[in-house]
Amino acid sequence: MNFTRWSARLPGTQRRAAARTEQTASPDRRAEGSVPAARAEQLTDESPSVPAVDELRVREVLDRAPSLVALVHGPDHRIAYVNDAYTTAFGVRPLGECAREALPELDALGLFPLLDQVQRSGKPRTVKSRKAPDGRSYTFTCTPVTQGDGKGGGDGRGVLVFATDVTDHAEAAERLRASERRQRETAVTLQRSLLPQELEQPDDLRIAATYHPGGTEAAVGGDWYDVITLGGGRTALVIGDVMGRGVRAAAVMGQLRTAVRAYARLDLPPHEVLQLLDGLAAEIDANQIATCAYAIHDPNEGKLIYSSAGHLPILVRDENGTVLRAEEPTGPPLGTGGWMHTSGSIPLAPGSTAVLYTDGLVERRDADLDEGIAALERALAGATGTPQVVCDRLVRSAGVTPDHDDDVAVLVLQHPARTGADGELFRNAALELLGGVEAAPRARAFASGVLTSWRFPADLHDLGVLATSELVANSLQHGTPPMRLRLRRTDRRLIIEVTDGDDHLPRRRRAEPGDESGRGIAIVATIASNWGCRRTPGGGKAVWCEFALPRTQNT
Numbered sequence: 001m002n003f004t005r006w007s008a009r010l011p012g013t014q015r016r017a018a019a020r021t022e023q024t025a026s027p028d029r030r031a032e033g034s035v036p037a038a039r040a041e042q043l044t045d046e047s048p049s050v051p052a053v054d055e056l057r058v059r060e061v062l063d064r065a066p067s068l069v070a071l072v073h074g075p076d077h078r079i080a081y082v083n084d085a086y087t088t089a090f091g092v093r094p095l096g097e098c099a100r101e102a103l104p105e106l107d108a109l110g111l112f113p114l115l116d117q118v119q120r121s122g123k124p125r126t127v128k129s130r131k132a133p134d135g136r137s138y139t140f141t142c143t144p145v146t147q148g149d150g151k152g153g154g155d156g157r158g159v160l161v162f163a164t165d166v167t168d169h170a171e172a173a174e175r176l177r178a179s180e181r182r183q184r185e186t187a188v189t190l191q192r193s194l195l196p197q198e199l200e201q202p203d204d205l206r207i208a209a210t211y212h213p214g215g216t217e218a219a220v221g222g223d224w225y226d227v228i229t230l231g232g233g234r235t236a237l238v239i240g241d242v243m244g245r246g247v248r249a250a251a252v253m254g255q256l257r258t259a260v261r262a263y264a265r266l267d268l269p270p271h272e273v274l275q276l277l278d279g280l281a282a283e284i285d286a287n288q289i290a291t292c293a294y295a296i297h298d299p300n301e302g303k304l305i306y307s308s309a310g311h312l313p314i315l316v317r318d319e320n321g322t323v324l325r326a327e328e329p330t331g332p333p334l335g336t337g338g339w340m341h342t343s344g345s346i347p348l349a350p351g352s353t354a355v356l357y358t359d360g361l362v363e364r365r366d367a368d369l370d371e372g373i374a375a376l377e378r379a380l381a382g383a384t385g386t387p388q389v390v391c392d393r394l395v396r397s398a399g400v401t402p403d404h405d406d407d408v409a410v411l412v413l414q415h416p417a418r419t420g421a422d423g424e425l426f427r428n429a430a431l432e433l434l435g436g437v438e439a440a441p442r443a444r445a446f447a448s449g450v451l452t453s454w455r456f457p458a459d460l461h462d463l464g465v466l467a468t469s470e471l472v473a474n475s476l477q478h479g480t481p482p483m484r485l486r487l488r489r490t491d492r493r494l495i496i497e498v499t500d501g502d503d504h505l506p507r508r509r510r511a512e513p514g515d516e517s518g519r520g521i522a523i524v525a526t527i528a529s530n531w532g533c534r535r536t537p538g539g540g541k542a543v544w545c546e547f548a549l550p551r552t553q554n555t
Helices: 003-008 013-025 037-044 058-064 084-090 104-108 112-121 167-194 247-264 270-284 369-381 387-397 420-424 439-453 458-478 520-527
Strands: 068-073 078-082 125-131 137-146 157-165 206-212 222-231 234-242 290-298 303-309 315-317 323-325 344-347 352-357 408-415 427-433 483-489 493-500 530-535 541-548
Touching (some): 125 167, 137 167, 167 247, 206 387, 222 408, 270 290, 270 303, 352 369, 352 387, 387 408, 427 458, 458 493, 520 530
Antiparallel strands (some): 068 157, 137 157, 206 408, 290 303, 315 323, 352 408, 427 483, 493 541, 530 541
16 A cells, blocks of 8 residues: 555645645745845755655654554455554454454444445544443544545545544543532432422322422422411412522522421411512522412312412313413512512312422423413313322423423322212311300300211310310400301311401410419310411401311221
């Protein structure tokens, strides 16, 4: 093989030769005085001759190159040349043999289809960081070359294979990827640990949730959800999204979720909870913005009372399959400050399903956000089954995959329509109370009759009547009309609630021996499983207590 003829065809060779010829033919301007005499004399001194690039023998250059070089020619890629570095890496290779048999390392790397492509197209191709059988990684560049005109029975087309050892770079990249995987696992573990490990399951609702971390890097987001039982049969449902990604966003999310649970215990209206949360978000990080939707379900009202701080609208599917969308957000995102949030409502009758979600479920780079919400509405309209089944169907319909580029949190709740034997376990009874001395005896008689009809055991019957008497007496003494007594049973508990028109909340206190009052709430707190009070939206308050039912009563 004549490498001088091959080298003349290599890219750039002819251009450099032409440039050298032009320099030789340019006129000598030293006589014009532009170059000092001393400099001119120095240029005329004889110096050791340095060969030009075009005068170097290609074989000598390639033999000394530290990179692996192989030259194949013809349609069956017969070996024309391998340099010393190639021989050192893979052993001696016979010239003239077909490369598919003589260069098995290229076959193992899957390079022969690339050689065919380069030979057909006449364009160079590069594959990066392929691990060879010798355990080292190489970047291969395949360049088309030609020899003569291809006459004389031979094919003048060939491919020069140039392999650079990038083992150190590949190992460093793999260590970096392993480090990123560990960081992501740590971040995802942190994120999941800040979410509820087990969702609370209220008596009247069936709930499921899911969380999918977005992307493949360590920067998880700040999506979260929560379910909080408030007592008295009421349930708070929360979903939020901290803008940004990474451990910082997850940490802020954890602080906000903890604060929501604390504020929820105050049993405040949704907009007041978000108002408190807004101030806290600004204190946690003035540069961190978060959206949040907080809703309360009261089975006696048949609707969701909600407030939204810049979050996406809640969707509700009724028992007929019609999907309702909650009104627009009732306030800006948390952390912006200077805004008074308000509360809204959306029906949630028995047989309905509601969905709270974050933007990762519906937002896409190539589509409008409203289109994503509309697609979710269509998916919800046809989604039936348990809350977990609905949750999974909505995630699948949105095309969420493990490499989805944004976090996704979904919270699905159903208010079952109970009938038959199941419906017998959920009963309500109410009595309007009028002022006067007869109100307390009348309330006790009403409670006794209701609890008897519900077939409660004698001890629970007596405790229920005593709690009713104390709550009604407290309302008569400290409250104002209108007053109402409500008894409610579920499959797990008995709930007694008294409402009146005064918004002064009672508190449990220690009564001294000579005090004539202050013992009613203490008695209720002692005999009941739980008790609490809250202000009602229209003014006034509600004081309630609940008793856990024995297993024989809730099965």
